[in-house]
Amino acid sequence: MIIDCHGHYTTEPKDLHRFRKDQTEAVKNKTALPPRSGLKMSDDEIRASIEGAQLKLQRERGTDLTIFSPRASGMGHHIGDFAVSQEWTQICNDLIHRVCTLFPKNFIGVCQLPQTQGQAPTSSIKELERCVKELGFVGCNLNPDPSGGYFNAPPLTDKWWYPFYEKMVELDVPAMIHVSGCCNPAQHTTGSYYLNADTMAFMQLILSDLFKDFPTLKLIIPHGGGAVPFHWGRFRGIALDNKRPELAQIMGQNVFFDTCVYHQPGIDLLTKVVPVDNILFASEMVGAVKGIDPKTGNYFDDTRRYVDNAPALSAADKQKIFEGNALKVYPRLKDAMAKAKVHA
């Protein structure tokens, strides 16, 4: 069985974009916010949006189940106040729930959070609880930079984040550390900003005692861990210079990278240097890179091919990356799959 731990709903019904545009304009102009009741998104429309894209690609690529969350670049935590962020977030999460209800064997939900620039993530606890307990979601996407590109939030190791981590641990759900759309013209959302946030997060974690305080906290750093595997020696060296243990030991049962790396040499490096127990299969489709590689004739984001062909991996390693690790990192996944009658 192949579980893709990183998929976003990037083919949403048109009226969702209309709503968000109206909401953003209203925030900007300080006019009346659009009513949620005005949203028109039929089941047929949702079905078509998935069948022609994510589901089609799952079938073509031979993957089975996607851990599915709202469009990351759309979270927009720098837009408006908490009430705005909360309404938008609830709408997006409810929409993911509809997708998961329509296609229970193919998608299991992970939630966006109603984070707000400058506000401690304590305010996101309620929505996390709703999504896990009421909607059956198995994790969340936690944004380390709600400013949208200026990296001015406290590091993830700061006590500012602790009440949120306490709730995650209590609910037994992991977080993928994932920023949203970039409003800083110096950084490109999917090209540099996402990767920079990943690299920043890893560096914060390796010099900290966060996992002494939260031994069961699980964080997934997407996009192959940003720059980390390529600079594995640099990070190892900095950790050792700072009297920290080897990176493999620091990552342990707490830090995981996904396989959203869009070429064979990248996946070969990732699977050579990062412990196989800390790698989760993912493609991020339909996402950052939509095209076909003219040199191979395959989609850049068809990461299953790269994992299949990685010389460092045994069959047992691949089983871990494709399935086994996801079941450990998302402890609620097994029950969610059983409920949907998906058999691993």
Add this chain to the structure above:
Amino acid sequence: MIIDCHGHYTTEPKDLHRFRKDQTEAVKNKTALPPRSGLKMSDDEIRASIEGAQLKLQRERGTDLTIFSPRASGMGHHIGDFAVSQEWTQICNDLIHRVCTLFPKNFIGVCQLPQTQGQAPTSSIKELERCVKELGFVGCNLNPDPSGGYFNAPPLTDKWWYPFYEKMVELDVPAMIHVSGCCNPAQHTTGSYYLNADTMAFMQLILSDLFKDFPTLKLIIPHGGGAVPFHWGRFRGIALDNKRPELAQIMGQNVFFDTCVYHQPGIDLLTKVVPVDNILFASEMVGAVKGIDPKTGNYFDDTRRYVDNAPALSAADKQKIFEGNALKVYPRLKDAMAKAKVHA
């Protein structure tokens, strides 16, 4: 001959640190700035600081010449106004000139610039001119984020930078795109911030027409190009999705990565995916990672070993990376070497 294009003077005389501390305190407290004339740095002290470190390591590792600039993390463009930045910069550049004069066969200078947060780099033109024309320097370090960690300067492709590029082109000197010390607690100077700036810069460049406006402008992105080689497929895919050419063509005669990547699999990836004509040998020693890798028994930053052992490279490729490319990217290097009677 082996030319290391990326070395910083990180073993400076103690009194330089005392001066900078006094200067920074004076800026903070709005008191009188320390006099430059109070600086005590003897030739003997400079000689000892180099002989026991960079020169010793050059000899041990069998490298010949280092393109040498002031400590990058010390540039501190977010501290004080232009006058403060200029005084500090002139002192640092003059000190590099003294090193190059004491060891003319081993070090050739590259300058720091008196950039200032929020100020267009036009104000750095004069110091660039002084360093190239009067001190015989062959390039500069250009900081894409003078804020020290918040990435709030215009992208490198913005017209804001153009007058500075015009002067670079006129003088025929390249710039290494290199940030300074990070004052943002979310980013670690040498662990995440440096790499994030590299990745950010590359992404700015590949979607722009900067090199149509400046066909001979040469920019070196250090630390192996940040996250770029690991995510080569992602960047290729984004470029192609945006109707841009292949990355190799975009980089052409304009964008270069160095080899400051501190493990064998990283260098193997770099030299496999990035065109060999766009890679310059560098170690960044004595720099970000000072320790010895317990798994190999060698210094993490002894990058010559990795290049020597990279399976993708022929002898001719290695000659380009170690020497040939540097002579092309730094057009003034040949004359500077002739003047110092260094023979390539």
